[in-house]
Amino acid sequence: MTTTSVSRVFNFSAGPAILPVPVLQQIQDEMMSLPGVGASVLEISHRSKDFDAILDDAKSRIGQLLGMPDTHDVLFLQGGSALQNVMMPMNFLTDKSQTTDYIISGAWSKKSAAEVHRFGNLNVAWDGSDDGFSRVPKQSELKLTPGAAYCHLTSNETIHGVQYHQLPEAGSPLVVDKSSDMFSEPIDVSKYGMIYACAQKNCGVAGVNVLIMDKALLERCDDRLPSYLNYALHSEKGSRFNTPPTFAIYVTGLVCKWLQDEMGxxxxxxxxxxxxxxxxxxxxxxxxxxxxxxxxxxxxxxxxxxxxxxxxxxxxxxxxxxxxxxxxxxxxxxxxxxxxxxxxxxxxxxxxxxxxxxxxxxxxxxx
Ligand SMILES: Cc1ncc(COP(=O)(O)O)c(C=O)c1O
Missing domain, CATH: 3.90.1150.10 (Aspartate Aminotransferase, domain 1)
Known part of the structure; x- marks a missing residue:
């Protein structure tokens, strides 16, 4: 950890949260002018070749860090994890008669589940509220639906401090909210249908949501969806359907570089x-x-x-x-x-x- 002459507290905030000092220093160094660009990252077009380089670098670093297979794509979206809670059932439940499984292990997975009824049937595969959300379920406790559209869980419940140390077998694509433990440990991306994480805890600043998407799931996103809310469109447009959160993507790239080069x-x-x-x-x-x-x-x-x-x-x-x-x-x-x-x-x-x-x-x- 690089030290700084500025006085800083030990900040234990749940999010937006602490950033690596070398990342803050690089942001400061490059704020007036990105090397070779002559303008701040805050001032350049999201369609410029300079921003292309920033976005491509962030994407490829995420892929390298996670050992991501070609079957999956990285997307940068806005609207926080709250919007993902809506987009998931909207995109992956292709008609209202379909059922999706949600495992409720804390406040965040409970919030996610609350959005499903607008788009299809919710099956609560397990609910830990009787235990005050103090644990995750054993595989044998899960009441999963054969042929479910997908199975959702929150890998780390930020409020209750409860985390899965082994993923359950879901029998349908696993869709995981990793907002508070993204990049905290290696994962096997091939086991996930989709991962989403708001960046402001462990991978950058507020404004961008990092998604890892199994491209096979994109087949479900059809033209009836409002365009901004269609995952397939964001993938097709390389996360530039409209102006993306450029600064937040830049910071995520710097955090990934720090994780690779300084943290190993x-x-x-x-x-x-x-x-x-x-x-x-x-x-x-x-x-x-x-x-x-x-x-x-x-x-x-x-x-x-x-x-x-x-x-x-x-x-x-x-x-x-x-x-x-x-x-x-x-x-x-x-x-x-x-x-x-x-x-x-x-x-x-x-x-x-x-x-x-x-x-x-x-x-x-x-x-
Ligand atoms: C696990 C988890 N999911 C979702 C959220 C909500 O994220 P956002 O505020 O970006 O919608 C949080 C954040 O506080 C969280 O900790």
Missing amino acids: GLEAVAKFNRSKAQLLYDVIDGTDGFYIGHAAKEDRSIMNVVFKMADADTDQRFLDEAASNNMTTLKGHRSLGGIRASIYNAMPLEGVQALAQFMKDFAQKNG
Whole structure:
């Protein structure tokens, strides 16, 4: 991690979230003029050869990082993951009599499922709300539909801190919201029908959604769809059906370059992420119940570490004292309370070490 003379806090925000310092520095260096262009990325046409180079570079780096097969394409869309929740059933359910399976393991997959009824039948293959969304299902618990149009899940539930460490067998194309764990570890892209991720957590800034799409699914997108909402059209136009979020695509390219050149690729990133998460979970497990983790141990997220203390007043004191020690945005989501430490790829080890030490000290003083 490159250091900077500017004073920065350890920012544990769930999103928009921390960016790698070298990426911020490159953005700063190139803001007035991209090398060889003489103008800012903010000022050039999305149809210029200079922007072509930026988009093509981002696309090919994503493909390299993920080891993406030719069967899949990368798309850059707008509207956040919220729009993907609508576009998926709109594009992949070709008539209203079709059924799609949704696995509900937290607030985000629940939101996704809520859009389906407009376009076809929803089968909730599993719903973890009775357990307070503290785990992912076992394969044997899934009630899947034979011949389902697709099966949706959220690989990392950002609010509840629950993550799949093994993908279920769905029996239909797997469509996965990876908004909060994209590029956090290697994946086998051939197992996915579609992946989508809003960039503002682990792969850039707000404004772009990164999609990995099995081209076979594009056959389902027909001409009755409104043009902007048709995946096939975006693929055909190379993510330039209209003006794409140029700056956000540029930043995603820089983040991918950082992951490749400075972090050493996704195997190394996964090792780094697991060791950071372990530091915090070891404190949670080692303080005699002072910290109460939300997720079941085997399904704990390596991106969002969610816990609380015995009462809301102690949580608040924790937040206040952490903030005065330069560790910010640790407040849990308003629906759950408590504490959430988001430790995405760009969070340096020193930030997690500082938080782990703070947690130990706080437990000792208040336990
Ligand atoms: C897992 C997950 N899905 C979807 C979203 C929503 O993303 P957006 O605000 O880009 O629509 C979030 C973000 O907060 C998220 O964490």
